[in-house]
Structure formats: C-alpha cells, structure tokens
Amino acid sequence: MxxxxxxxxxxxxxxxxxxxxxxxxxxxxxxxxxxxxxxxxxxxxxxxxxxxxxxxxxxxxxxxxxxxxxxxxxxxxxxxxxxxxxxxxxxxxxxxxxxLGFQNETFSKVLTLPFSEIKHDNFCIIHPGSGSKKKNPDLIFFYKLEKILKDYGFETLYLLGPAESELVKNFKNSVYAEHPVEIAKILLKADFYIGLDSGVSHLSSYLGVPSIVIFGPTDPEVWHPIGANLTVIRYESCKPCFPDVCKERKCLETEFLISELCKYIKKLEISKTQIMSMKN
Missing domain, CATH: 3.40.50.2000 (Glycogen Phosphorylase B;)
Known part of the structure; x- marks a missing residue:
C-alpha cells in the first residue's frame, strides 16, 4: 500500500x-x-x-x-x-x-535519529526568534537571561537561522544554521534549551532535549511541541490573540519571563548540586 x-x-x-x-x-x-x-x-x-x-x-x-x-x-x-x-x-x-480516526494510535514522543551528539554539561542553547516578530520579546530579555544563566554557571549559545539573520550582530556567541539535520545536531549537544514558539523549539522538544518554550500571543493548548520533557511558559492572565496581537504584549514582558525562567533555572541548579553530592 x-x-x-x-x-x-x-x-x-x-x-x-x-x-x-x-x-x-x-x-x-x-x-x-x-x-x-x-x-x-x-x-x-x-x-x-x-x-x-x-x-x-x-x-x-x-x-x-x-x-x-x-x-x-x-x-x-x-x-x-x-x-x-x-x-x-x-x-x-x-x-x-x-x-483520520487514528486517535487511539500511539506515536513516539521522542524523534529517534540514526546519529547522536555528545551532550555538553551546563550548556544552554537559546533560539531568540520565530516565524513572526509578533511572538518575539524585546532583545533586552535575552541579554538579561544570558547574564542570569552565566551567574548560575551555564554556558550559552544562540542558535540563529534565516529568520534571525539580522540578529547576528546582536549576539557574539552564536551559530548560524539553516538545514534541519544541521540544527538537530547542534540541539542534541545542549543540556537544555530555551526558545519561543518556533520550528526550532518544536524540533528541540521532539528530540528529547529538556526544552523551555515561551508562548506569548499564541495558544500552547493547540500549538505546543511534541515531547515529554517540555516546559511551557505563558502569561495566563491574557488570552491568546495571535495574529491580531495587542499593543501591550504583557505576555512577553521581560520581568515576567525572567521571573518564570529563574524558577526553572534554580531547579536545574539544585538538581545538579544533588547529583554532584551523591557522586562525592
């Protein structure tokens, strides 16, 4: 057939x-x-x-x-x-x-590929773009996020593609990739990933990389990625309004996003400390 x-x-x-x-x-x-x-x-x-x-x-x-x-x-x-x-x-x-009448069928939550990459400890990949600028927070958010990650001992790398080509000058510690296989190999090196509602975020989560995905004006109930190791951040006080996005965009305010991300980063730090103490 x-x-x-x-x-x-x-x-x-x-x-x-x-x-x-x-x-x-x-x-x-x-x-x-x-x-x-x-x-x-x-x-x-x-x-x-x-x-x-x-x-x-x-x-x-x-x-x-x-x-x-x-x-x-x-x-x-x-x-x-x-x-x-x-x-x-x-x-x-x-x-x-x-x-299609397939609602009782099962499928893989992790995309298994015929290649792998060695993960780097304390290594976070950040994807600062998406298919629409309406879904992107201000650049200041990423600068503050990077500083916090550095203070917690994490190395960061910005993953940029065609939609973020204009941002290359804004992020010195970045890598440019276009093809999904190339992007997948980069993502598989990450200890964890932070991104917006984008194709790269969908790929990261599907690959099994612990992924934090920020949903601003779009609805994660409908559009969240595949993956069992996914954390979604969204300002629940606002209803999804994409594509007719409001001017305020409270869902993408820097302080709110930083506050939510810090909760996750602190959990990571505690978890790593516990693992190290068990080894010693």
Missing part, C-alpha cells in the same frame, strides 16, 4: 505531521511526503517516510491525505482533505489524528 501526505508549511508545522507519518508506516504504508522536502528529511532519517517530493507526483497512491482547504490539490476519490487549522481548542496532533 502507498500513501501520499501533502503538507506545505514551515518547519514547526511540518514536524507536527510526523506522528501521522509514523502511524501510517506502522500500518504498512509506504509513505511519500509532498511538501518542503528539507523539513521532512528528518522524518525520512527516522523511517517515517520513504521519500519526500516538492512537486505533484505522477504516480498513484492508495491513500492521499491533503492538509489544505484547496480541494483542487490532487483531486481524487481516495483523497482526504484536512483543514490545517483546527476549529476547536485541541492540540493540533490530536486534531489531525481525530480527523
């Missing part, structure tokens, strides 16, 4: 389709993904699909799953069309599986 999955989207939205690909493979399908191929290369590495393509395929499939409202995309009797934006407050992965 052959299945085609169409999902043309950014890195984070592409990753949120991975559980479906894994389930289809378990059910015996040979899966082809039609989308931004670079974002599905990790799915291919994990064995969740046979191949990835960017253009409409010529071959026929037993099942076509189309994440789009445009029914002119590969119109056929065996095509299932799914609106990629849920009309209810339900985690997006559960929404997709519910639409």
């Amino acid at each position: 052959k299945a085609l999955v169409y999902r043309m989207a950014g890195l984070g939205d592409s990753i949120l389709v991975y559980p479906l690909l894994e389930i289809l493979v378990k059910k015996g399908y040979e899966v082809t993904v039609w989308g931004n191929t670079e974002y599905f290369n990790l799915a291919k590495e994990a064995g969740f699909c046979k191949k990835t393509i960017f253009y409409e395929p010529k071959e026929k499939f037993d099942l076509n799953i189309i994440f789009s409202q445009n029914r002119d995309i590969l119109h056929s009797n065996n095509s299932i069309y799914i609106n990629p934006i849920p009309g209810e407050q339900l985690w997006i992965v559960d929404y997709y599986l519910k639409k």
Whole structure:
C-alpha cells in the first residue's frame, strides 16, 4: 500500500505531521511526503517516510491525505482533505489524528535519529526568534537571561537561522544554521534549551532535549511541541490573540519571563548540586 501526505508549511508545522507519518508506516504504508522536502528529511532519517517530493507526483497512491482547504490539490476519490487549522481548542496532533480516526494510535514522543551528539554539561542553547516578530520579546530579555544563566554557571549559545539573520550582530556567541539535520545536531549537544514558539523549539522538544518554550500571543493548548520533557511558559492572565496581537504584549514582558525562567533555572541548579553530592 502507498500513501501520499501533502503538507506545505514551515518547519514547526511540518514536524507536527510526523506522528501521522509514523502511524501510517506502522500500518504498512509506504509513505511519500509532498511538501518542503528539507523539513521532512528528518522524518525520512527516522523511517517515517520513504521519500519526500516538492512537486505533484505522477504516480498513484492508495491513500492521499491533503492538509489544505484547496480541494483542487490532487483531486481524487481516495483523497482526504484536512483543514490545517483546527476549529476547536485541541492540540493540533490530536486534531489531525481525530480527523483520520487514528486517535487511539500511539506515536513516539521522542524523534529517534540514526546519529547522536555528545551532550555538553551546563550548556544552554537559546533560539531568540520565530516565524513572526509578533511572538518575539524585546532583545533586552535575552541579554538579561544570558547574564542570569552565566551567574548560575551555564554556558550559552544562540542558535540563529534565516529568520534571525539580522540578529547576528546582536549576539557574539552564536551559530548560524539553516538545514534541519544541521540544527538537530547542534540541539542534541545542549543540556537544555530555551526558545519561543518556533520550528526550532518544536524540533528541540521532539528530540528529547529538556526544552523551555515561551508562548506569548499564541495558544500552547493547540500549538505546543511534541515531547515529554517540555516546559511551557505563558502569561495566563491574557488570552491568546495571535495574529491580531495587542499593543501591550504583557505576555512577553521581560520581568515576567525572567521571573518564570529563574524558577526553572534554580531547579536545574539544585538538581545538579544533588547529583554532584551523591557522586562525592
């Protein structure tokens, strides 16, 4: 049996389709993904699909799953069309599986890849960007965060990509990476990760890296990453308002974010102290 999955989207939205690909493979399908191929290369590495393509395929499939409202995309009797934006407050992965009748199927909470990296102790990777500036706090937040991490003995590295190219001049201790496989190898070195609602954050959490993800105007109930070692920070007094973001953006105020992150960093410090005392 052959299945085609169409999902043309950014890195984070592409990753949120991975559980479906894994389930289809378990059910015996040979899966082809039609989308931004670079974002599905990790799915291919994990064995969740046979191949990835960017253009409409010529071959026929037993099942076509189309994440789009445009029914002119590969119109056929065996095509299932799914609106990629849920009309209810339900985690997006559960929404997709519910639409396909797969809600009782299990999937991996950690993306297992055929390569690994040696983790660096007390090493934190920070990703200061996202697909929309509306979701990003002021730069002063990252400067204050870096100082606090340094005071606690953590080494920091900013991970920058095309969406953050203009920030290269702002962060001296940074690395630039574009391709998901390259990004994954960098993330796997981290002791923990701090980022915004972004594709990189989705990847970090899915890789099993302890990840703190800041959700400002977006809704984590719907868009939170896959992963069992995830901490979400959000200002609960404000309702999600993306994309019509309010001017105040209290959910991204520096002092609030620093206060919440310090709670987590202190827990890390206590945990590390306890481990060291047990070794001694």
